[in-house]
Amino acid sequence: MTTTLKASRRKGILFLAILLAFALFSAGCSQDTGSDTTAAPATTADVGTTEAPTAAMPAPFDAPPVKIAVVQNSGAGDYFQQWTNGAKQQADALGIEYTWYDAQADNAKQATDMETAIGSGVQGIVVDHGQTDTMCPLINDALDAGIPVVIYDIAILECAPAAVQTQQSDASLADLSLGQMLEDIGKDQPVGYVNVLGIAPLDRRHVVWEEYVAANNWDQVFFVGEFTNAVATDNAQLVDAALKANPDVRAIFAPYDELTKGTVSAINDNGLADKIWAYGIDISNADIEVMTAEGSPWKATATTDPNAIGAAVMRTMALELAGQQVDRSVDFPGVLVTQQFLLDNNITNMVELRAAMPELNLADVQSADWIPAIQF
């Protein structure tokens, strides 16, 4: 009796173990649903090149290693893998020794990571994403302990004014894409809009959209959009319905590449590619393919290179450590990529795009003559 009982009990525990293993696996699969935008898949990490600095390194870089911690909300997904790749290569070039904390999108874990980092005796801390309410008190703890903090894409200017806040400029990205749209279609046109509000970078792009609509007397005939696990597919359905009701729009602004892809496929499905144009934000290998397909309505997009952004954030940390960072807020500009440019230069992937568009490389941004800036 005992043996049978025990056997069934063991079977039960074994089942649990299998369930656990399966669930751990599926949890791993669902990590990259961040609100952030995607870029080229980093199947193999891009390796940058550095130019030798022309000046001697100031303190504390004259006595390497300089130790810092990077407290990241999530390193998963194409965007953050590239961001991390750029930041690490720039750190190596500067002789910075880093401890990399990755909270795997767990805000509570990021808080304890930050505490560990503060207590571990590092000279500086980079915080990448996170919740303002969660991170702000801890950022102030670090500053109070005399540790300079550089953050990327968290709104902390008000609650931790002594830290350096960096971000890719969503306003400039939206402005570039919409500027091209204005040039292509002109004022007084019926236009469609696909966006999801409540997500910080998309909200910042929304502000610029409203300015353009008002300033150019555009008639916004529809505004759809939802954030799901399959953004492109699900939004294609929404845009499809909107287009059936409003086939006379001249252009559609969808300021996130997954939204743009959904929009493009809806336009194509309705056979309207020659009448309605799409404008987006962000780019990846897959996006380049969609933009350059024959008769594609996707006319322009605005983007940054996450590798270059990661490296520029690390240079900001270096400048802050050397006491040379004056501004408390740093915006990284985007660049405009038009369909015409891609076609004219026969660009089919991100590597070719980087080669053709040196502006994507931010090596001159947040740099100094003593910094071996990394180029991608």
Added chain:
Amino acid sequence: MSKTTTAKDGATLVVKQPLDLRDLVVRYGFIAVTVLFFIYFAATIPAFRQSSTMFSMLKFTSVVAIAGLGLTMTMVVGGLDLSVGATAGMAVTVSAMTMVIYAQQGWVAFVAVIVAGALIGAFNALLIVSFKIPDLLATLATMFLIQGLKLVPVDGQSVSSGLILRDGSVAPGKFTHGFLQINRGSIGPVPYPVLIFLVLAVVTWFFLSRTKWGRVMYAIGSNPEAARLAGARVGRYRAVAYMLSGVYAAVAGLILASRIGQGDISAGNSLLLDAVAVSLVGTSVLGVNKPNAFGTALGAVLIGILLTGTTMMNFPYYWQDVVKGLVLLVALVFSFTLSRKKQRFVAAVPL
């Protein structure tokens, strides 16, 4: 060294094997592994040696450990509470709603969360004991229910100060200073979450191993029918186990809420699996081969040590799941492959 212990209630409980190497490994292997890793990290990583690192590691561990302790009690009665992560997540949303939307004091949020946790446990007990739905299936359903229901009153948004409500007004309250002290406060160098963890670990250990009720719970877990025939009110004990599990998960959620400082809707998502893992790992500690409070606490600390150590050695994030998987696997090998407890009655009192 072979002896037979007879418990007060008359059941023959433990028949010990003569000690040999294999028994030593099964019994102390896990503790030895924990100590060895600790020494290794302390020797190789200067930052790991800082006491602040130790306390933030324990602080991080406390949430998983507390949820795991609650889960352990449901495992003791032969079940498993799959709703602990969702309950903790709900606790975060309830805290935020109470303080941010209804502008109440911190203690109101505290009480609301504990009551909500107990209610969820009672609901689980109702499904399992009265409706006779198997534990795993009932708590799975509860898990989905809470994950969804907690988002209904907040329209699926994270609740933070300045939130725009449905009627267009701005949420009037914020997380109170006192409530934030649950996570940030400390007695001397020991943070409150670590204290809460230690107290609950000792209380749970005492309850399960040193009281009659605990022994009855183990008896129910090994053979509910026999326990019923022996006069135990099986349904009542199982109901208590699930309610305690709900309350423990709510306490874990309180710490999370205080740590995050807003009603983060994703809070608690990863907690269930981590709690199940530490409870399973705990079954192998000291070779007792059954869920127990000491094992769960030690399992949580070992995983905390490994995660902190590997992070400081700059292992990429995906290695953390590999580490957890390996720890679990090793623990299971201790429990199933190396252990030979054929003569040991499953209802033996641990420790």
